Every structure is written in structure tokens, then in C-alpha cells.
Amino acid sequence: MRKQDITIYDVAREAKVSMATVSRVVNGNTNVRKDTRERVMKVINRLHYQPNAVAQGLASKRTTTVGLIVPDLTNLYFAELSKGIDDIALLYKYNIIITSIENRLMREDQAIQGLLNKQVDGVIYMSDNLPEEAIEAFKRTDTPVVLAGTKDSHSEFPSVAIDxxxxxxxxxxxxxxxxxxxxxxxxxxxxxxxxxxxxxxxxxxxxxxxxxxxxxxxxxxxxxxxxxxxxxxxxxxxxxxxxxxxxxxxxxxxxxxxxxxxxxxxxxxxxxxxxxxxxxxxxxxxxxxxQPLYDIGAVAMRMLTKLMNNEEVPEKQIELSYEILKKQSTTNE
Amino acid sequence: MRKQDITIYDVAREAKVSMATVSRVVNGNTNVRKDTRERVMKVINRLHYQPNAVAQGLASKRTTTVGLIVPDLTNLYFAELSKGIDDIALLYKYNIIITSIENRLMREDQAIQGLLNKQVDGVIYMSDNLPEEAIEAFKRTDTPVVLAGTKDSHSEFPSVAIDxxxxxxxxxxxxxxxxxxxxxxxxxxxxxxxxxxxxxxxxxxxxxxxxxxxxxxxxxxxxxxxxxxxxxxxxxxxxxxxxxxxxxxxxxxxxxxxxxxxxxxxxxxxxxxxxxxxxxxxxxxxxxxxQPLYDIGAVAMRMLTKLMNNEEVPEKQIELSYEILKKQSTTNE
DNA sequence: AGAATAGTTGTAAACGTTTGCAATTTATGA
DNA sequence: TCATAAATTGCAAACGTTTACAACTATTCT
The missing domain is CATH 3.40.50.2300 (Response regulator)
Incomplete structure (x- = not known):
């Protein structure tokens, strides 16, 4: 297996710096002298070094991954929500682990727990129903959760939906x-x-x-x-x-x-x-x-990025505006 | 943050065993005496211990995660394929990181590289087009790749499709x-x-x-x-x-x-x-x-599980049977 | 009973990063 | 020029597991 043959050590050795410095270069830390940075970058490019995200996740306790909980992938309602989420996730460089929870061999709280075990930085929940077991699972953790296209009874969780x-x-x-x-x-x-x-x-x-x-x-x-x-x-x-x-x-x-x-x-x-x-x-x-499904997804994901960065989120229950689209299945006056 | 407050150490201490033994219990290793196993299990349950999948991934070099590359989430063709993949993934306890690659801010090979950096154990590729840059990205790695609902020109990659x-x-x-x-x-x-x-x-x-x-x-x-x-x-x-x-x-x-x-x-x-x-x-x-989309996805994922386990896969170019479904847009004799 | 073997457990070194802190180098000011 | 401050770098300890390997314990056989 040559899955990850070159590590930060290899780069450090070749560039004649410590691994700490390589790490700083990789993470865009400014406390690196310009010529050092360039030297390291050159080695990184030459060796095609790519940081191992799993090791980064373990060391930094951030995985840049968010979990998506969706009832059914083949329901376009959720697919369109997901697209909005996905686009914003890409923008902020998060990956998405998607978990569908309908007709499952696995209980919903287990699915959620599985996501949390993977140390996702946040979760977007899209089912139009938030069962008690799911609420419990979320409460056992600090991982932020945002509901997209749905609400919970007690407005405990941030949500993005319509009225x-x-x-x-x-x-x-x-x-x-x-x-x-x-x-x-x-x-x-x-x-x-x-x-x-x-x-x-x-x-x-x-x-x-x-x-x-x-x-x-x-x-x-x-x-x-x-x-x-x-x-x-x-x-x-x-x-x-x-x-x-x-x-x-x-x-x-x-x-x-x-x-x-x-x-x-x-x-x-x-x-x-x-x-x-x-x-x-x-x-x-x-x-x-x-419903502005794409936007609901996008706004929910944007809110989640803020929560994951411990930024201030003034309004946690967001309602976007909908539109009644008159077509042919009702009378056209 | 109490994201992952209890570790394998805590369990080991409480159960008066070493962390190695706890690890064995967690992973179902048989080399543990029955009463030790039970004692450890009891502590695990009492403390609600959940293994940190990131640390597991780093130590074992397996993340039980597969990457899915899909052009467009809102295209039902891919959604139905994904459902088949998802079901089998669940069965074999893999999570799915989904990456869509249409209209992106990110080049396709970068998207693939991102997936590989996350150390996915395998990839399923669903676009009906496999560009050269993607092929290159895949070839730089040992991570197995299966094409679902598509083929590549030279049959370099395993695939599941129809004729x-x-x-x-x-x-x-x-x-x-x-x-x-x-x-x-x-x-x-x-x-x-x-x-x-x-x-x-x-x-x-x-x-x-x-x-x-x-x-x-x-x-x-x-x-x-x-x-x-x-x-x-x-x-x-x-x-x-x-x-x-x-x-x-x-x-x-x-x-x-x-x-x-x-x-x-x-x-x-x-x-x-x-x-x-x-x-x-x-x-x-x-x-x-x-096309039997669900089945194509399911078979592709099943094949991937075998490849990820280095099992023998006799037939790497699988063609499933399709059906011509006569409906109302052609003449009914 | 003692030796050989099988079964069980622990020790400690990985895995590949990040990051606080200390050490070193460079820049600044008098 | 020298003290001081600022910028840059390195050291080494995490992060939470897995897994050789060694060590110990229990079992079996003669």
C-alpha cells in the first residue's frame, strides 16, 4: 500500500525545517518567513505532499466534515435541499457525510451516534420529524445541529424553514x-x-x-x-x-x-x-x-458554519419566504 | 467542549484492564476471556463509551468510509443509484462521503484528491464521463474505485452498468x-x-x-x-x-x-x-x-467492499440486465 | 508433578498531524 | 553597540486508537 507514502516528516527533512514549520505552511499560518515558506512549498509540490485529513482531525479535533441526515435520497425535496447545503459546504471546504434514515436496519439514534463518532463538526437534520431519540442523541453532544426544511416542537434547535x-x-x-x-x-x-x-x-x-x-x-x-x-x-x-x-x-x-x-x-x-x-x-x-429549497439548504449550512466557529448567530429560527406558484391545477382567473 | 470526554483509557481504568483489552472487546476480538469481556462491556455501557472513529482511522488505516462522486444530487438517475449504494454501505457499516462535481468552484481532480486525503477506503464514481484528470488522480493511489452506471474507455476500472x-x-x-x-x-x-x-x-x-x-x-x-x-x-x-x-x-x-x-x-x-x-x-x-439503477448501485458497492478487503473479484466488468418498459409514448400493438 | 501448549492480558510503539512553549534569530531603538 | 522586543523556528507532548510482541496464566498431556 502506498496510500499515504509521504508525510509531513518527509517534507520537513527535504526542506530542512521542522515538521512544525511544514504544518504552519500547510495551514497558512503567517508566522513563517517568506523564503522559508517558499522553500517548503517547493518541496510540497515536488513530493506531491497531501496532508492526511484523519491525522489532522485527530490532532486538531476538527474534521471539516458535516453530517447530513436525510430520510430518503430519492425524494427530490431532500435532494434539492442537499444541493444548497452542498454548495455552501464546498465554499467553506467542508465535506459531507450523508446518512439516510428511512427503512433502515439501523435505528435513527444509532445513525446519529455513528455520525458523531466520526467526529463531524456539525450536523444538518432534514427529516420533517425529529423523534425523541434523535433529540436525546443530539443533546449528549456539543456538536451543533441545524434543522433544514423542518422545525422542532420546542424550538430547541436552530432551524431554517418557511412559515x-x-x-x-x-x-x-x-x-x-x-x-x-x-x-x-x-x-x-x-x-x-x-x-x-x-x-x-x-x-x-x-x-x-x-x-x-x-x-x-x-x-x-x-x-x-x-x-x-x-x-x-x-x-x-x-x-x-x-x-x-x-x-x-x-x-x-x-x-x-x-x-x-x-x-x-x-x-x-x-x-x-x-x-x-x-x-x-x-x-x-x-x-x-x-419553498426555496436550495436557499433553505444554503442558509442552514451557512448558519452551521457559524455555529461550528462559535460565531454569534443572532437569529436561530429563520423563516424564508415562499411563493404560491399558480399553475394549471387550479383555476386561472 | 465535552465532545469526546470518555476514552478507552477511562474504560480501561474502570474495568481494571489495559486499553488493549478494551480495544479487543470493542472490536469483537475473540481473544478475551468471557468474564473479562462482560466486565468491560458493563463499563462501556455505564460510561456510554463510544470509540473515536478518527483515532481508529489513524491507527488502523481504515476509515470505514467510502467516497461517492456524483455529478448532480438532484438528478434522480444518480439519486437512485446512490440509494442502492447507500443500502449496501449500511449493511457493511461504511459511511458515505458524497461529493458532487458539476458547476463547481473546484476542479474534479481536486475533489477526488480531497476525498483521498480524507483516507476513504474506496470510491464509487458515477459520472457518465471519466475525464483524464480523474483517471490520473485515481492512479496515484491504491484506493479501489468502482464505476457505477458508467464505463471507462479502456476498462481499466471495475464497473457495473448495462450494455x-x-x-x-x-x-x-x-x-x-x-x-x-x-x-x-x-x-x-x-x-x-x-x-x-x-x-x-x-x-x-x-x-x-x-x-x-x-x-x-x-x-x-x-x-x-x-x-x-x-x-x-x-x-x-x-x-x-x-x-x-x-x-x-x-x-x-x-x-x-x-x-x-x-x-x-x-x-x-x-x-x-x-x-x-x-x-x-x-x-x-x-x-x-x-436500467436497474438501485441494483447497479448495490452491486457496485458490494464489489467495492470486496476490493477494500482484498478479496478476489473474478468479474470486474459487470453488466446487469435492463428491460424495455413499453408505456404510452410508443405505439401499443 | 512438570513440561508443553493454548489462551489471555499488558506494554509500548506506532499512526500523522497540531500546538503550547521554549529557544533561537532578526529587527528596533537609544 | 547593546539591550529589548518581535519574529521565526524547533521541541516534544498531545490527540485516541490499534497491534506486534512479550509476559503471564490456565489447561492439557504424559
Whole structure:
């Protein structure tokens, strides 16, 4: 194995300085005389010396690595968040260890612990649900954590997200103004913070405020086929306008409606609460709450860099602005 | 900071053994007497000792970390590959450092070097193009590399993919049998190994074999809007059947056709060569070459685990079988 | 019982850096 | 020119493990 054949010692010897000086040159420490620096640099280049990040991590207790916890890599919602994170991470020279936590052989707290054992300098957590076990795991450590695209119940953790209640209310209002009165809410997991403490209360309040009765909340509708199969139930319940938490699910409902010979938006208006690429490529294109996913990821990562440097972070609960993107799945006045 | 307050020393002291013994217990070494093991385990649990993976990595020269090089996280093609990789990585207890290399501030070889400096035990490379600089970077090291969903020109690197030539030929044949004669090929980057050495030759051969003339190859058509805008050109060239390398691009063509009042498949048949979720949720659903993306990722990662353990790997160029999934964008006989 | 062997444990040297501190060199000021 | 301060360098101790190797203990065999 010649995995790491040349070390800081080799450079030191060749450049006739101590390893401490080489270390200073490598780390851009200013306390090195110009010609010494140049001599060392020359040797570094000649030998193609590259510092061993593991040894650096052990000695300095900083690994320049952050952990990303994500439910599902193939969900574009998380992929777009990740892209924002990744770009900022690159900018600040952090690497990313990604851990997905859905359908796992490993419990979530074990996954987190594994990340912490790798001595990541910080963690970004993206699941829309932060279970107690995860909270406990995080609390056992000093490693800073930022939530991206989600919130926790007690605002214990810094987070970057949007105002879900406001967004949902605005979306419901759009349907209402289109004359729809039988409004439904379609959710995946109803027990997440976003569902339980934001979307559901907003929906209930809206229905009550407008005298629309109890309404209908459908839960555990998680993917395209769940959405597809839900349509008959929606018909049965006389739903004419629906907010769907995930866009693939919304597309399932949409396709089901089309296949059943129904017209969207005439017979059913659909708004998705999480717009990814998919929402815009289907036809009719889905009206959506457009969360600035890339920005959420980028801002979260930027905040994390500050926390990792013990810099001051005045505002720890950041809400970015969203947009209601009117497309073809709602009436165009 | 109490990041890692208890070390193997603390456990050793409490359990009245040497750190070597604790290390053996932690690593499941069998050369420890049963009651000693239990005593140590008890202390480990009481103190919540967790080994520091960085120190382990330095001492053992194995980091149980693999690097993933991917062009774009938000491209479902790579996300689905990654999922297969991730699942097998979890099974074998590897963590994944993910590095995306498109539109970067960093050159590709620097990204690779960064991964190697972190002492990853292996690398999976997923871009459909392996530039010379990347090859050089890999050759400077002993770290094993496996290509997933792509191949290199000289088969220097182990790879897991499908037979692109055969798949494309079969797809072209499907169009031909549907009576289409003005067949086109729509590509992103034409200079990748997959394009230049597989898809284009297969296309040219097919056209020649069937006396269909030169044909039309459209290049640098990379996303939905590129596809959308390409339609007029396709019309102008009288194309009636097209193979599209990426499915979002295919959807762009499809949507453009629909918006222009054309009928798919009647006026234009479309086959995508890379089916992700998107190909199946649009309407009409796209006929596709379905690559077993998850499996490609999983097999690639499994092969990598063997290489990392210096196990025998008899077959280093693996081709998995694909499937032509007939949907609504080609004629249903 | 004693020798040979197998099983268990400890000692200490790596692994490749960073970094506080001391030592040395150079610059500054009177 | 010499004392003093500032800048530069080196020394050596961390960082928290793993792992030869040696040393010791328990077991087996004759």
C-alpha cells in the first residue's frame, strides 16, 4: 500500500525545517518567513505532499466534515435541499457525510451516534420529524445541529424553514376564492412536527373560520400509488379542492383523476405543498407552494458554519419566504 | 467542549484492564476471556463509551468510509443509484462521503484528491464521463474505485452498468417495428464514454444497417427546457421517433409536443434511455430503457467492499440486465 | 508433578498531524 | 553597540486508537 507514502516528516527533512514549520505552511499560518515558506512549498509540490485529513482531525479535533441526515435520497425535496447545503459546504471546504434514515436496519439514534463518532463538526437534520431519540442523541453532544426544511416542537434547535401555517392558509384561501368548499388535506406521516403542529392546525382553523365544517384529512398517503388510489375516496367524500403535502402524491391523484376521465382543475383543484421539479413537468402542471429549497439548504449550512466557529448567530429560527406558484391545477382567473 | 470526554483509557481504568483489552472487546476480538469481556462491556455501557472513529482511522488505516462522486444530487438517475449504494454501505457499516462535481468552484481532480486525503477506503464514481484528470488522480493511489452506471474507455476500472449498445439498438428496433423511419438520438454531453462509445455507434450502426441514412443526433440537450425547445427542430427534420438520453429531457419534448397540439405516440414516439420515477409519472408515460439503477448501485458497492478487503473479484466488468418498459409514448400493438 | 501448549492480558510503539512553549534569530531603538 | 522586543523556528507532548510482541496464566498431556 502506498496510500499515504509521504508525510509531513518527509517534507520537513527535504526542506530542512521542522515538521512544525511544514504544518504552519500547510495551514497558512503567517508566522513563517517568506523564503522559508517558499522553500517548503517547493518541496510540497515536488513530493506531491497531501496532508492526511484523519491525522489532522485527530490532532486538531476538527474534521471539516458535516453530517447530513436525510430520510430518503430519492425524494427530490431532500435532494434539492442537499444541493444548497452542498454548495455552501464546498465554499467553506467542508465535506459531507450523508446518512439516510428511512427503512433502515439501523435505528435513527444509532445513525446519529455513528455520525458523531466520526467526529463531524456539525450536523444538518432534514427529516420533517425529529423523534425523541434523535433529540436525546443530539443533546449528549456539543456538536451543533441545524434543522433544514423542518422545525422542532420546542424550538430547541436552530432551524431554517418557511412559515408552514401561513403558506397552507394562503393555499387554502386560493382554493376558497376559486369557489371550492369541500377542501381536503392529504398528508404522509401525520405525526411529524410539520403536519401535527403546522399543517393540521392551519387546516382546522381555516375550515372553522370559514364555516366549512370538520373537513377531511387523509393521512399516510405517501407516494404516487397511494395518491392514485386515494381518488375514489376523494370522490366519495365530494372533495373539490385538495392540498397535498408531497408532489409525487399529488401527481398520483392527478393521474388518477385524468385516467378516470375527470378534469383538473374543473372537477378537482390540486395544490402541492412541496414543489420539486416533478410538480412542474407534469401536465397539467401543479399549482404549488414553492419553498426555496436550495436557499433553505444554503442558509442552514451557512448558519452551521457559524455555529461550528462559535460565531454569534443572532437569529436561530429563520423563516424564508415562499411563493404560491399558480399553475394549471387550479383555476386561472 | 465535552465532545469526546470518555476514552478507552477511562474504560480501561474502570474495568481494571489495559486499553488493549478494551480495544479487543470493542472490536469483537475473540481473544478475551468471557468474564473479562462482560466486565468491560458493563463499563462501556455505564460510561456510554463510544470509540473515536478518527483515532481508529489513524491507527488502523481504515476509515470505514467510502467516497461517492456524483455529478448532480438532484438528478434522480444518480439519486437512485446512490440509494442502492447507500443500502449496501449500511449493511457493511461504511459511511458515505458524497461529493458532487458539476458547476463547481473546484476542479474534479481536486475533489477526488480531497476525498483521498480524507483516507476513504474506496470510491464509487458515477459520472457518465471519466475525464483524464480523474483517471490520473485515481492512479496515484491504491484506493479501489468502482464505476457505477458508467464505463471507462479502456476498462481499466471495475464497473457495473448495462450494455448500452444492445439496449439502444433494441429501443431503436422498437421504433422501427412501429414503422418509424426518421429516427433521432437526443443526447446531453456527446463526449462522454456512454455517448461517444456506446450510444452514438449503436445509433449509427442501426441507421446504416437499416438503410436509414445519416439520421439526426442532437447534442447538448440537457434539461426539460432544452427538450422543450428542441421540438421545433425535430419537426423541421421530420423526426417521428426519438431516443432521449435523459428522462426529464424526454418529458420536455413530450410536453412541448402536447402544448403544440401534437399527439404522442401518433405523431412522435419517444423512448427515454434513463428511466427514473419521472418517466412513469408523466402522461403519456414514457416508454423507457429501464436500467436497474438501485441494483447497479448495490452491486457496485458490494464489489467495492470486496476490493477494500482484498478479496478476489473474478468479474470486474459487470453488466446487469435492463428491460424495455413499453408505456404510452410508443405505439401499443 | 512438570513440561508443553493454548489462551489471555499488558506494554509500548506506532499512526500523522497540531500546538503550547521554549529557544533561537532578526529587527528596533537609544 | 547593546539591550529589548518581535519574529521565526524547533521541541516534544498531545490527540485516541490499534497491534506486534512479550509476559503471564490456565489447561492439557504424559
Amino acid at each position: 408552514y401555517q401561513k403558506a397552507d392558509t394562503e393555499a387554502l384561501n386560493l382554493l376558497y376564492n376559486d369557489g371550492r368548499r369541500n377542501l381536503a388535506l392529504v398528508l404522509g406521516n401525520p405525526d411529524t412536527v410539520v403536519s401535527a403542529e403546522n399543517r393540521i392546525p392551519a387546516y382546522k382553523k381555516f375550515m372553522a373560520d370559514h364555516g366549512l365544517g370538520e373537513g377531511h384529512i387523509y393521512t399516510n398517503i405517501k407516494d404516487h400509488s397511494d395518491g392514485y388510489n386515494l381518488l375514489s375516496q376523494l370522490e366519495q367524500d365530494g372533495i373539490d379542492g385538495v392540498i397535498v403535502s408531497r408532489d409525487v402524491t399529488a401527481v398520483g391523484i392527478l393521474n388518477s383523476a385524468i385516467d378516470a376521465g375527470k378534469k383538473v382543475p374543473e372537477d378537482l383543484e390540486i395544490i402541492t405543498a412541496n414543489a420539486t421539479q416533478i410538480a412542474s413537468v407534469v401536465r397539467p402542471a401543479l399549482t404549488a407552494i414553492r | 448500452y449498445q444492445k439496449a439502444d439498438t433494441e429501443a431503436l428496433n422498437l421504433l422501427y417495428n412501429d414503422g418509424r423511419r426518421n429516427l433521432a438520438l437526443v443526447l446531453g454531453n456527446p463526449d462522454t464514454v456512454v455517448s461517444a462509445e456506446n450510444r452514438i455507434p449503436a445509433y449509427k450502426k442501426f441507421m446504416a444497417d437499416h438503410g436509414l441514412g445519416e439520421g439526426h443526433i442532437y447534442t447538448n440537450i440537457k434539461d426539460h427546457s432544452d427538450g422543450y425547445n428542441l421540438l421545433s427542430q425535430l419537426e423541421q427534420d421530420g423526426i417521428d421517433g426519438v431516443i432521449v438520453s435523459r428522462d426529464v429531457t424526454a418529458v420536455g419534448i413530450l410536453n412541448s409536443a402536447i402544448d403544440a397540439g401534437k399527439k404522442v405516440p401518433e405523431d412522435l414516439e419517444i423512448i427515454t434511455a434513463n428511466a427514473t420515477q419521472i418517466a412513469s409519472v408523466v402522461r403519456p408515460a414514457l416508454t423507457a430503457i429501464r
